[in-house]
Amino acid sequence: MGLVNDFTLDLSELGFVHEGLARPENVLAERDGTLWTPDNRGALTRIDPDGTMTTVGSIGPECNGFALKADGTTFTIANIGDGTVYTMDRDGNHSILLDEIDGHPLGSANDVFIDSKDRMWISISTRANPWFIAAAAPRPDGYVILWDEKGPRVVAEGIYFTNEIKMDADERYLYAAETMKARILRFLVHDDGSLGDAEVYGPDGLDRGAYVDGFAFDAEGNLWVTPITRNGLGIITPDGDYHAVFEDVNEPALESAIAKIESNTLTPEDLFACVGPTLQFPTSVTFAGPDLRTVYLGSLAMPHLVTFESPVPGLPLCHWH
Numbered sequence: 419m420g421l422v423n424d425f426t427l428d429l430s431e432l433g434f435v436h437e438g439l440a441r442p443e444n445v446l447a448e449r450d451g452t453l454w455t456p457d458n459r460g461a462l463t464r465i466d467p468d469g470t471m472t473t474v475g476s477i478g479p480e481c482n483g484f485a486l487k488a489d490g491t492t493f494t495i496a497n498i499g500d501g502t503v504y505t506m507d508r509d510g511n512h513s514i515l516l517d518e519i520d521g522h523p524l525g526s527a528n529d530v531f532i533d534s535k536d537r538m539w540i541s542i543s544t545r546a547n548p549w550f551i552a553a554a555a556p557r558p559d560g561y562v563i564l565w566d567e568k569g570p571r572v573v574a575e576g577i578y579f580t581n582e583i584k585m586d587a588d589e590r591y592l593y594a595a596e597t598m599k600a601r602i603l604r605f606l607v608h609d610d611g612s613l614g615d616a617e618v619y620g621p622d623g624l625d626r627g628a629y630v631d632g633f634a635f636d637a638e639g640n641l642w643v644t645p646i647t648r649n650g651l652g653i654i655t656p657d658g659d660y661h662a663v664f665e666d667v668n669e670p671a672l673e674s675a676i677a678k679i680e681s682n683t684l685t686p687e688d689l690f691a692c693v694g695p696t697l698q699f700p701t702s703v704t705f706a707g708p709d710l711r712t713v714y715l716g717s718l719a720m721p722h723l724v725t726f727e728s729p730v731p732g733l734p735l736c737h738w739h
């Protein structure tokens with residue numbers, strides 16, 4: 419049995435740090451202790467090891483998932499609001515990298531992952547924009563783009579709201595949060611970058627209303643996931659079992675939202691009513707610190723980061739090396 423199989427936390431054991439952020443949907447940690455988060459007031463906010471916060475860039479609201487090249491010089495940022503993928507340097511100078519594919523607008527660009535071969539994987543939640551259309555009336559029009567030496571191309575389609583994407587330690591599989599099915603998918607990665615058929619990883623539906631948003635691997639192969647509407651964090655172990663680490667569920671609001679989703683009548687007010695008294699829409703998991711045991715959660719609705727210590731280290735991303 420792994421160290422995290424029975425790992426749970428009480429909400430009172432969580433820390434709340436770096437107050438004053440604006441929609442910190444994702445968190446990226448560097449080896450020297452620097453953190454980066456998206457910020458609706460510009461593009462990203464840099465949080466220095468001493469806690470100093472500086473907003474960098476001027477892309478605009480709803481910068482979402484992002485990645486840092488292995489050499490640490492350039493970010494690739496998915497803006498889910500305007501459906502565009504940008505490149506930006508550490509000083510905030512940005513340019514458009516991708517805003518259409520196969521002659522059509524991208525839709526709602528959600529996340530970016532860069533692997534050890536410097537290939538870029540981009541998740542598109544839906545071909546619709548704004549993105550909420552595909553949450554109110556779920557549809558299988560999410561997809562994944564691979565950008566390698568051959569250029570950008572679609573490698574997976576038919577997903578109900580593609581959210582965060584990552585690879586496992588061996589980069590044998592690409593994993594994707596399929597939000598509106600409340601589950602994780604994975605795809606076998608072939609040598610040419612093409613993907614095999616989608617497989618459900620872990621339970622087919624993590625829990626009732628567990629619309630999973632983001633995730634991260636730890637060094638033991640466990641997948642830490644954020645079911646956003648349950649305001650919590652859970653773990654899928656390598657044998658496929660799932661358990662909640664902590665949750666702050668607003669049961670009446672969640673049940674109402676589920677019914678509205680099933681009838682294609684969900685409104686933004688219905689969705690945001692699901693926030694909890696302590697946690698509000700956690701969206702991402704990041705391992706940080708010198709030993710990669712300090713966990714930070716990003717969110718859509720909290721003005722700070724949530725933090726705690728993990729019993730196991732996280733899996734480092736390519737920019738960490």
